[in-house]
Amino acid sequence: MKKVLTLVLLLAVAAVVAAPAVAQEGTLDKIKRTGVLTIGTRTGSPPFAYVDKQNNWVGFTIDLVEQFVVPSISKEVGKPVKLEKKESTPPTRIPLLTSNAVDLIAGTMTDTPQRRESVDFSLTFFYTGAQLLVKHGSPIKSVNDLAGKRVAAQQGATNAKIIREKFPQVQLREFPDQPAAFQALVQGQVDAYTNDGIQLYGLKAKAPKPDDWDVVGDFYSEEPYGMAMRKGDAKFKAAVDAGLKQALESGKYFDVYEKWFGAKSEVPYPMTPQVKTYLLKQVGK
Amino acid sequence: MLWSGQSGNWLLQGLITTLELSALAWLLAVFLGILAGALRTVPFAPLRAIAVFYVEFFRNVPLLVWMFFWYFGVPPLLPRGVQDWLFNHGAEFWAAMFALAVYTGARMSEVIRAGILSIPRTQFEASVAIGLTTWQAYRLIILPVALRLIVPPMTNESLNLLKNSSVALTISVAELTFQTRQIETYTAKAIEALTAGTLIYLVLCLCIATVMGRLERRFAIPGLISRVDAG
Numbered sequence: 001m002k003k004v005l006t007l008v009l010l011l012a013v014a015a016v017v018a019a020p021a022v023a024q025e026g027t028l029d030k031i032k033r034t035g036v037l038t039i040g041t042r043t044g045s046p047p048f049a050y051v052d053k054q055n056n057w058v059g060f061t062i063d064l065v066e067q068f069v070v071p072s073i074s075k076e077v078g079k080p081v082k083l084e085k086k087e088s089t090p091p092t093r094i095p096l097l098t099s100n101a102v103d104l105i106a107g108t109m110t111d112t113p114q115r116r117e118s119v120d121f122s123l124t125f126f127y128t129g130a131q132l133l134v135k136h137g138s139p140i141k142s143v144n145d146l147a148g149k150r151v152a153a154q155q156g157a158t159n160a161k162i163i164r165e166k167f168p169q170v171q172l173r174e175f176p177d178q179p180a181a182f183q184a185l186v187q188g189q190v191d192a193y194t195n196d197g198i199q200l201y202g203l204k205a206k207a208p209k210p211d212d213w214d215v216v217g218d219f220y221s222e223e224p225y226g227m228a229m230r231k232g233d234a235k236f237k238a239a240v241d242a243g244l245k246q247a248l249e250s251g252k253y254f255d256v257y258e259k260w261f262g263a264k265s266e267v268p269y270p271m272t273p274q275v276k277t278y279l280l281k282q283v284g285k
Numbered sequence: 286m287l288w289s290g291q292s293g294n295w296l297l298q299g300l301i302t303t304l305e306l307s308a309l310a311w312l313l314a315v316f317l318g319i320l321a322g323a324l325r326t327v328p329f330a331p332l333r334a335i336a337v338f339y340v341e342f343f344r345n346v347p348l349l350v351w352m353f354f355w356y357f358g359v360p361p362l363l364p365r366g367v368q369d370w371l372f373n374h375g376a377e378f379w380a381a382m383f384a385l386a387v388y389t390g391a392r393m394s395e396v397i398r399a400g401i402l403s404i405p406r407t408q409f410e411a412s413v414a415i416g417l418t419t420w421q422a423y424r425l426i427i428l429p430v431a432l433r434l435i436v437p438p439m440t441n442e443s444l445n446l447l448k449n450s451s452v453a454l455t456i457s458v459a460e461l462t463f464q465t466r467q468i469e470t471y472t473a474k475a476i477e478a479l480t481a482g483t484l485i486y487l488v489l490c491l492c493i494a495t496v497m498g499r500l501e502r503r504f505a506i507p508g509l510i511s512r513v514d515a516g
Contacts, residue, residue: 176454
């Protein structure tokens with residue numbers, strides 16, 4: 001009996017010791033072996049990542065990955081790398097990453113201290129803050145008008161957390177995705193929908209009658225978007241950051257920004273000088 | 286560490302919501318199930334047709350669609366004032382409860398119908414022969430026997446109902462699965478939160494299965510159900 005127990009214990013210990021050794025193949029090694037970089041991104045978050053009318057999966061974040069991150073990784077592994085895209089929503093993105101289903105989350109994920117405990121973030125590639133979307137003519141002008149009101153938010157988003165903590169009088173309704181939350185706003189289930197400002201401008205632009213909707217209030221949170229990767233993979237992070245750094249230093253980043261957020265784009269979102277300074281400071285400029 | 290502080294509190298709240306939602310939906314579903322199941326076997330065609338329509342319509346549309354239907358589809362039919370009142374008083378919860386109950390009721394009714402059909406036709410005929418009306422025959426003879434026979438498949442449906450209640454998170458009901466995701470958002474500890482949620486569902490389901498097992502033994506009609514392991 002004792003022998004059997006010892007054996008079982010030994011096996012258990014062996015499994016625990018061996019498991020990380022097997023799982024710890026670096027992301028770059030994996031990409032080198034497979035020739036594929038798999039990103040988790042969005043299908044319904046224009047203009048960052050969405051499926052357009054021609055049924056192409058495109059967007060600002062996807063452009064950044066294709067034009068800067070993929071070349072940088074290709075250089076690092078010494079062979080051309082193919083890009084593969086998978087759908088990832090806020091509730092699924094971290095599990096997708098930790099289970100190795102994707103290598104990089106490139107969508108609209110905010111870089112927060114809590115998330116940094118589980119994943120690593122790239123350089124910030126976009127900067128926004130939470131605002132409110134309301135029906136045109138609504139009495140709600142900022143977060144301070146929300147007491148007692150019904151407010152929709154997206155499950156897993158950082159701004160839901162802020163509303164809950166700082167404005168406990170608000171009746172918060174959390175929906176799994178943007179279309180459901182917007183539907184609730186359209187039908188009057190909620191009085192306002194809160195999300196990152198840029199998301200709301202995107203929704204307004206896509207709405208059947210954009211003039212029916214207003215984006216109101218100052219940023220009540222800071223939302224720096226980063227690309228997330230598995231924690232502790234310094235080599236992979238360096239390769240991703242090198243790509244973004246090159247984009248910012250060369251100024252090509254701003255061309256891509258202009259394409260998606262410029263005056264002629266579908267969702268004009270001019271970059272403020274503060275945001276520009278913030279982005280460039282990351283590369284020491 | 287998930288059982289303490291904020292996360293533990295959320296799990297508990299989620300658990301309570303899941304239990305409330307499931308319990309209310311179960312009561313309504315059993316009622317609808319018995320009603321529709323019985324109506325499908327009565328000797329009166331229009332009533333049978335109504336029951337067939339209910340069952341086929343509701344069980345053949347995905348639960349998710351029903352959730353959206355009760356939450357997004359029904360309120361616009363009501364006057365504006367009623368809508369506002371509802372939205373301020375937990376419309377999501379009641380929409381989810383109805384969706385779950387009506388959907389599960391349709392599934393349960395098939396189980397109940399099977400139970401009724403397993404009773405020899407002669408019992409019904411004998412009841413009518415001793416002067417009972419159809420209603421009395423069902424209430425006093427057919428249903429009491431049928432309900433005893435169908436405990437095992439009903440256990441199955443009840444467990445499904447509990448687990449299906451997680452679909453309510455799509456219309457913003459803060460039930461157990463919603464809370465595990467919430468914990469994941471705040472702490473980014475996805476695996477721990479999922480494990481906690483899974484364990485709670487498992488324990489709940491085992492409890493239900495045990496209770497139903499007891500019920501089955503307690504009300505078994507000697508000779509009708511013979512359990513090898515009865516005792």
